[in-house]
Amino acid sequence: MKNLILIGMPGAGKSTAGVILAKTLGMHFTDTDIMIQQRSGRLLQEILDTEGPEAFKRIEEEAVLSHTFQDAVVATGGSVVFSQKAMEHLQERGIIVYLRIPFAEMERRLSNITTRGIVLSKGQTLREMYDERIPLYEKYADITVDCDRAGMEAVVRMIVDKLARIPR
8 A cells, every 4th residue: 555644734633643544554654743853853842943944844844855655654744735845755655645624623732832843934823824734735635534523533434435435
């Protein structure tokens, strides 16, 4: 099976669903946020605080481009869609699954916004970030799954069901 690449807003459940999906399908699991932390030896928020959002996006792009994923479910950082190079790299290697949540649900789930490592431009609100990213997630998605009213097990079932309908 091709790699499965999970994209979506912070708080959409990419990492949580990714682990369950990988177990369900017998695949490896990779979280690009953890890759970045391991490569840099720093927390995501530390990188953002010291180097800023543009440097973080560059580091994220380099981490994704440096990795050839194989038989993996990949949970990406929410900002990976800002890199066309990274997204093309991921598209060549897998099926892009967009985990969609409405703004109110994202806001409800993000209780740790100042420590979580969320890429926001200076002065940008969560709403502005949400509105900026939505067209990018939609652009790259092969499959879209609505995650706002479903538990993670149900989200995984929806992904598996949609994957089964993709011609091989």
